[in-house]
Structure formats: C-alpha cells, structure tokens
Amino acid sequence: MTFLHPWAIVLGVAAAAVPVLVHWLTSPRPVRMPLSTIRFVREAVHERRSWRRLRDIILLCLRTLAILLIALAVARPQWGQPRQVSDLQQGDAVRVVLLDVSQSMAARAGPVEQIERARTVAAEYLRYRPGLVADLITAAVRPQAVFDVPSTNFDALRDELARARVRPERLEVNRALDQAARLLTPAGPNDHRRRELVLVSDFQRSSWGGANFGPLPADVRIQFESVAPRQPLANLAILRVEGRATDLSGSTQLAVDVGNYSPNDRKVTVELSAGDLRWRLSGTAPAQRVTTLTEEIGSRQIGWQPGEARLSGVDDALPADNVFPFVLHGRPAPKYALLTRQLGGRRPTSSLFLECVLAPTGGKGRSKGAANAEPAVARLDPRALDRAVVSASHLILLDHPGKLSPETIQLLADLLRRGRPIVYVASEPIDATNLKRLCESAGSGLQLPVEFLPPPVGQSRRDLVLASVRRGSAPFKVFGDNLTSLTGRLRFAGGISSRRLDTGLDSDILATYNDGTAALVLASSDAGQLAVLNADLAASDLPKTAAFVPMMSELIGQMLERGHRGGALACGDPLVAQLPVEAGSAAGLHVRGPALNPHERVDGFGQLVDEALGARWRWTSPGPPGVYRVERDGQTVLAAALTIPAEESDPDPLRSKELTDRLAIGRTAAYRGAADEGQSRDDFWKWFAMACVVCVVGEISMLLAFRT
C-alpha cells in the first residue's frame, strides 16, 4: 500500500493527540470538598469506574480513529502495486500506449475477447489532462503509430483505439519497442517532460520472452497492463499441416501438428479436406505438448491442391487457430540427371549405386507399366552435356564428374539458385575445385559451412567412421533409435578434406567423420539446395548396407519436397516467393485470394515481378489466412497457404516478476494484471471518509447513550 500524499499521515498522527488534548482541556475542574463518607464514594466510584472507563476509552478511540481515518483519506492510499503511469501524477508528460493487436489478443476469457479488455484499459490512459501528450501504437508484425509525434488530439487517439482490430499476425515486440523509443526520445536537451510507456498486452511468453527494452530512454516509466486472466487459457490449435513424400515413388503422408495448450490431455479430431478428398485424423493430444497426427494418403494428385484442416468439436479460447489452410502439391514422377564420367552397366561403381537408389525398378520410374515412359535417371557425361535434359530434370546428381567446364558450372549454379536441388558426391580431389567454383558462381546465396579441399598428399582417407550425426534431421531422422547401430558399422573411404568456415551454419553439417572432415553437408542457395556427400561410394561399405537406400531416399526426397511443398507462410511476415521455372515471366500472372473471387485485384495480394532468377511474388503484409494462388490463364503455377503464426496459439503469459525484474530490469516499471484490478485501487479514500463519519456518529451516540 502506498500513499499519494504521505505528509497527511504525519499530520494525522500528530492530530491523533488532539482528542486526548481536548479530553484534558474540556474535563471540568473539580470542586474540592471534604467528605466524611468518602469510603462510600470510593466504593461507588470503583463500581462505576469500569463503565466510565469503557465509555471514555470508546470515546477516545472513536475520536482518534476518526482523525486517523480522515488523515488516511486525505493521504489517498493505493493498494497493490502502484501504477507508474497515472493521471493523478501532475506535470508535463509524454505518454505512449502500445496496444498488442496480435492474434493471441483474440483469445476469449469467458464471453469477452482480450482485445476488448485491452481497449478499455488503454482508454484509461488516453484521456485529456493538461500537459499531457500521447500517442497510440497498435503492434503486430509491423507497429503502426497514430501520430508521428505524440499529440494532444485525444479524440483521434480514442477513435483509432476503437477501430483497432486483432490482426492474424504475431507480435514483433522489439520492433514495437523501437518505435515507442523513437516517440519517447526527448526532443532536445531542455525536454524534461516525464516519459511514460504503457504496454497493454497478454504478454505471451512466446512473444515477449525476447523483449529488449534497451532502446527506450533510461527515464521512461513503464506500466505493464496485462489483460491475460489469472488462470491460463486452455487452447487447442492446428500448428502445421504438411503432405510429405515418404519415398521417391511419390507416396504421401499427411502430417498434422496439434498443439494442446491446456492443463489436461485432450482427444482431438482433425477433419481435412482438399478438393473432393476428405480425411479424418484422431488422437490424444497430451497437455502442453505438440502432437503430430499422420495419415497415409497415397499418391497426390498432380498440381496444386488447396485444402483446409479443422478441429472438430473444440470450444477453446482462440477459435481462429482451429482452422488451418494448407496446400498439397502433387508433382509428376521426378526426373534425375546423373552427371558422371563413369560408364553405365552392371559394374559396381558409385554412380551405379546412386542410379539404383533413384530408379530401383531399372530406370522406369513409377510408371513402370508404361513401355514408352522416359527413364527416370538420365546418365549424362559432363563433357557433352545436354543442357535441355539437365534443365528439365528435377534433381541433379554429380558423381565422379571430373573437372567441370565453366559453362557447366554456371548452368549448375543458375539451376541451383532457381530451386533445382543438386547432390554432389565428392570422391576425387578435383571435386574440391568443382565445388569451390560452383560456390563462386552461385554467389553469396550459397554459403557452405565448410570449404572442401583436396586431401593432403600422402594422406590416406580410409576406414573413416561417422563421429557425429544430426539425429533429428533428415536423412538420419528416419532411423530413429537404430541410428547408432547402423552408423557404427559403416566405414567410409575416399572423399576430400574440408575446413570449417565461420560464415556457414553449423546446422548445415549433417555428419562429420572422425578426422573432423565433413561427411554430409546440406546448404541452401536461394531457392535450391546443395547436398555434398563426401565419400567414394565404391570404396565405402555404405552402399552394401541396408542404410544406404533409405538414407539417400530420405535426403533426395526432402530436397525434392522443398521445392514442391507449397508451404505455409505466416500472416504478416513479408512474403517473397520464387515462382517455378515453368511459370515464366510475371506478365499474365495474377494472384487469387482465398475468397475464390475471379475478379480479385492482384494489387491486393502483393506484386508479381520479374527478377534475374525468374518471376517472384512479393507481398509486404500478407493476410488474412487462407490459400493464395498465382495463376496464369486459370492454371495455378504456385499456391501458398497463409496461416496464423504458431506461437500465437500458446497463451502462456509471462509472470509479472519476469517482466519487471528480468526483462525491464533497471527500469522504473510496474505491473498490473487483469486479475489485480480489485487490488490495485486508489479509491479507498472514500471508504475511509465514510468510516470517519461512522466514528463521529458512533461517538455522538455514545455520548447520548451514556450521558451524565
């Protein structure tokens, strides 16, 4: 409890002596009289004294209490944590109210959405007071301030506050704090106005956990106004829907991630629909966990197929995330270009091993029943490269390619940047040179985590074993608990040396040999991916083990899927999508939104532009959620599903101590939660004044009842 006018307490304590003084001053001067029967007087007084003393004590207490109560009322006590920002504080001030309008603010605690409660709280701070200028920031991915500088136009601020709506976006809290810092920066050295920042939000842990208050001026008073209820909200959400090829033949597994952000396990049922197809996935979602429900759906229909997943029979805090748009992309049977100087045939060479992995049925791909079908694997000699075949293939493999010509390198680099995955099996020293030139041609978009070098002269690369692998990443994830037993027996030979580069990502190194050189690297290059398998397959025992086919299938399948997944993009995050090569130029392309209205304007869904690598779809502020399609003449060339960011589904809020003592450490900050409204009150002075009146009335009643 704090006091607005503490001096009144001191005055009240001093004034508490007044009743005693008054009692002494107003007590009648006794008349002295000798009395023979004083014994009877004394006995009577003793008998009466208890009553008299009780009456006097009560009267004195009531008088003293009345004075103390009136002093307390004047002191204006404030219960709970005092607000750092209040209209009771006088003086000039600059105030910025930051209102969280991210998707989580649509969560309901009872019948009211959190945004409505937040609007009411924010309105308390946007009232006119002399000397106060204010501004309002509605914050999601991109914060938007009503005025460029704080203003006294409170009517406009309140109008904007009334118009504020929840956006299906996540909260970029640091971007919002940066904008608040700009608004609160003093105009000059003589600007000594008080600076106040009011943050009205549900303070989701996922959004506010990384908040940085450093850019704010040091003297800013921060008031955290939480609208999250005391009891955490229970929410179920679909976080991801993905159609994933389980093998190179095109069989697809539908995976749905369901997040259960409630204290109890829940049985969930997800109904999916894509075109005429319907699926129903059921399972149990453990509390505070993300559960993946899967369903084998066979081969996908070729082309882009929009769909929608919906949680059935769920009544939770945030209904918006119970529906999840997704896109399935059915691709034709992949074609591979195998660039090698090794001759074909049945001789066991490394290229043959790769060919067996890519086309286990003898190069006829999936349509083995069609006699005139094109072979799935085109074995090409890099010295006489058919550029058309290479460009038409879905994945390019290089094994013992020898020294590649600059034209070939440039072709590969171009294809890589435009999304064509490349698998390079590095087994000869010349491969180090090829990779180096490929990286140089691909430009800065390709950052390998290691630099491949020819092995030192005299060094024998034999009996290499895998020292470390990324168990949770493809292609090793598929082995699960058997990974150690499988990889422990593998012996590798050949390959080239490597040196770690600071510019690359550690996560791109998927496996490392016991000599420290990289065994498997997977790096992105613009739209494509480059995988380098550093081994001579013919000299290694990997192709002779059962791990070879699934490992290579997983690696190649993942690389193929990356370009055809369609993908789920978060609403609000800037969208830059590279259109497929077959999409052609941007002219004639247009974007259709989820409303399926053929007359939708392209301008409303971003821009389609031609760039060096082909056509691109750019959209600064994408949304609302749904499936958006880029079409040419009614044919979809690309589809993307815009979804609510997954982090918005977790309603777990930060605790007050975490906000004030950890994130805003060193700042003058106060926290007030929605559940604390009853405690943090400053209108108790009325009750004290009323109690004072009661004391006075009680004193008068006592005097009347026990008058002498």
Place this chain on the structure above:
Amino acid sequence: MTSRAISRFLDLLALSALEHMRFTTRRRAEGVFMGYHQSRSLGGAGEFVDFREYTGGEDLRRLDWKVFARTGKAFMRLHEEETNLACTLAIDASGSMRFGAASRRDARGSKLEYVQYLTTAMSQVIARSQDHVGLAVLNGSLGHWLPPGATASHVERLQEIVATLDPQPSLQMAHALRELFERSRRRGVLLLASDFLMDDLDDVFGVLRLFRHRGWDVVVLHIVHPNEERLPEGVAYRFDGLENEGRVNCSPADIRTLYEQRFGAHLAMVRQLALAGGCDYRRVSTSVPYLQTLRGFLVDRAG
C-alpha cells in the same frame, strides 16, 4: 443548684424549657446516693413493696417477725430503694465528625458542634437531676475521661472539655471504648454519640455488648449530617477524606444512586448492630435542632 454558664454551648435559657424533664433509665440504676432512679438493690430502708418466702442465708434483719409469729412461716419484707444515676457521655471525636464545618478552623455547622451542643445540654439535664455525669472523648484512644460526678465544678469541667474538643483523624474506636470499659467500675448509662464511620464497627459493637453484659444501659446516638445522605449537585468534585483517606475525583451524578444505596445500607447496619446488642438506638440528624432532639429523647426515655 446553681451553675455558671461557662461553655458557649450551654444555653440555660433554652434549657429552661426542659426544666421539668428528667433523664431516666429503663433499667434499675446502681447509684451511691439517693436519687430519683430505682435501685438495683431491694434493701430495708426504702418503701415496702412486697413479701417473699425466706430462703436460707438471707439477712434475718429483714424477716417479718410479726407475720412469722402469726402464721409460723418466715417471710422476708421487700423494700425498694431509689438511687442516683451515673451516665457517661462518650463522644466520637474523630475527623469525620468535622463534616459540615464551615472551614477547617471553624467547626460551626459540623456534626461535632451539634454533638457539643447536645452533650452539654444533656450534661446539664443530668446534673440537674442529682445524677452523676461523666465524659469520655474517643478519638483513636480514650482522649479525655471524666468519671461520673455531680458537683458543679465537675459539670463545668466536663462542659469545658466538650467545648474544646479537637477532632483527630482516626478510623478506630473500639480500643478507646474498651479502655473506657475497663476504667468504668460502676454500672450506669453509656450514651455514645458517633457517626460510626470507622473501620472497626464490629469491634465497637462488640465492646458495647460487653457494656450491656455488665448491665450498662447503652444508648447509641447515630449522628447523621443531611449532606452525608445526599451528594451535592455539580459536574465534578474532588472529595477529600477527613480521616486521611486520600481523595477521590468523580462526578457525583454518576454515583449518586449507588452512593445513597451504600450509605443507607450503612445506616441500616449500624441500627441492626445496635439493636442486636441490646442498645437503645436513635438516629440524630443535625438538621433537627438539638433541643428538639433532646426533648424527644427525654420523652422517649421517660416512657
């Protein structure tokens, strides 16, 4: 009998109205000289009243020989003697008897002054009847003691002592009464004038019962001031005890009823103790003129 009015409390003119009245006792007196009171002894010198059969050992001089000769039976002749009375006036001279005084040095209006007037007049009445009158001043101890006497000088001395009484704070009277009891050799009348505001009330009446047991006629005059019966009006008073009892601050209105109850209980208790001890009890209010009180007393005693 002639007497010089040397005491300021002796008003002979006023007492002349009581000249025909005499202090009497309801019991037989044990005097030395002839007087107006029936003697306890039935000797042969007085007026014949009756016969009684002779029992062995009796004085043969009082045997009626004529009756014996005529009837052959021995009868004793009974004669009643009259003797004088010895009355001891015991005055409570404790501090509480100063209540009602005009000031600390001026005792006018006090209970003591009233008692001084009353006992002076009483002594005069008793002496006028050829009876002996004595004085005992009780203030913690036996302050003054004059054995009963009837001479003019004795009475003057007694009245002088009464006129010069100086009360002393004391809450004990039994000791003084016991001392008086031990000094008194002849039966008589004990007239005790007191307000009975003391701590040893039971002991006092215990000693009075000793007097009664010895055959004394004990008369208790309970002196009460009207201001004792009712507390004064006013908001606040500081009452000072007259027996060095300290002081009490109070508002009389708060305790008026309770005080009156307790004082009434005190009066009733004194009366009860007196009557239970065989004493003659008489409450005397100082609001009644002492001559009226004396007249009423004498009339009651006369029966």
